[in-house]
Amino acid sequence: MTAARRPGIAPESATAIAHAVARGDVSAVEIVEAALARIDARDGEIGAFTDITRERALAEANAVDKARAAGAPLGPLAGVPYAVKNLYGIAGHATRAGSKISAGDAPQQTDAVLVARMKAAGAVLIGALNMGEYAYDFTGENAHYGPSRNPLDPTRMTGGSSGGSAAAVAAGYVPVSLGSDTNGSIRVPAAFCGLFGLKPTYGRLPRTGTFPFCDSLDHLGPFATNTADLARTYDALQGHDASDPVCAVRPVEAVSGEIAKGLDGLRIASATGYFRTDAEPGALAALERAAKAAGAEDAIEIPGAAEARAAAFLITNAEGSALHLANLRRRPADFDPDTRDRFLAGAMLPASWYVAAQRYRRAFQANMAAIFARYDVILAPSAPCSAPLLGQKTIHLGGRDVPLRANMGLYTQPISFVGLPVAAVPVRTGGAMPYGIQVIAQPWCEDHCLRVAAALEAAGL
């Protein structure tokens, strides 16, 4: 009898699965069969997956079970099923990147570096996940593959662009998934789906083998239902790789052993001004709850945040459009209309706008450095609202209706603009849908983000 047919036998968290598999309480094959059964049962409704790697998953799970039987050492994620946003290269599969155009590319010869690292850690790849076309999206909607639906309320958005990555974890198919975040694409879906996420420091994790969006701002990172799983997965992903020129030459700085340290010694403040303007009351209440739980008594203004967001917008628009210029010429009708028109506009931006936006990075970085001289961690909302309805085009913010797609990244874009590490933490305020909080630290201090995230989790937010 498999774990799928024995309710309660399959542990729910990645950490519990890895321990159970290592002890021999359950086999990796049983865990994977249970995950595949959950996907078969519900994903027709949710739409998290675009590809299921069933044969590969069973082969990888078998390899873990054989290693255990042989007494070989097992990795920290032994037998843990996971899935990746479909911009990660998977050997034998074309990398869709949410598009119709790239779905016709030749299959990849090798896995993306982070997929290879997950495999080395014993994790088992279940499949590739739905996403907004070419990652230019905050909704989780996709004209080619349909939307990923929010498992907490399938009439609502998951957020994007890593919508499938959030949906797969929130639906309980897999305990962890990998996504990407250029302007908020991990943090916004984590908020809408009630999950934890990590956007590490820009340059921390190698992006080799993933489909790019905007090289100046692209980050990769994990989703999970709890901080311990997030830290365990992040630790398995770390390490320099020279094949991504942006990847920093730094040692692995493991955080799993750090998260239990709590808040001792951390100076924590909450962001005000720009980061409280236009947010709906529930988002502000979530920030207040998090600040109280973290003992963040000070509220600080971050100078230049609106301009930082503007600069991130321009860099994204220009670089993303330049990347797709050849297909914008040859196959414009094959793009999702919601991304095509923005790419076409971005292709025409004057170079001087782009360079000015890049220059502003250094100025805003100095602003943030001054703040981090006084505080170790800043709390801010992840999004101005909870998950909107699918198909919704506008949201009511600051007393007016504004375009939804253009405003979901209001609070995330200034932070990723200067590559700061952020843990996304879900907060439930009594309403039907959760909100999200960004736990922001200075570069390379992911441990600070995750210590505060763990403390907020322990406080029952």
Added chain:
Amino acid sequence: MPTDDAFREIDAAAATLGLKIAPEWKPNVLMFFEVARGMAKMIDATETITTEAAPVFTPGAGQ
């Protein structure tokens, strides 16, 4: 309301880049271009002074 000048600006830039923009896409393209113009004005207004001709971003630099 988009002006004829704005549409002519889009048409000229598209021709330079070899892009063909269908008439029904143009209002949206122009709308997004105008959003970008507004963003660029915000950056301009900061009067950021720098001698960096080609800035290279490094996280943590100066921190």
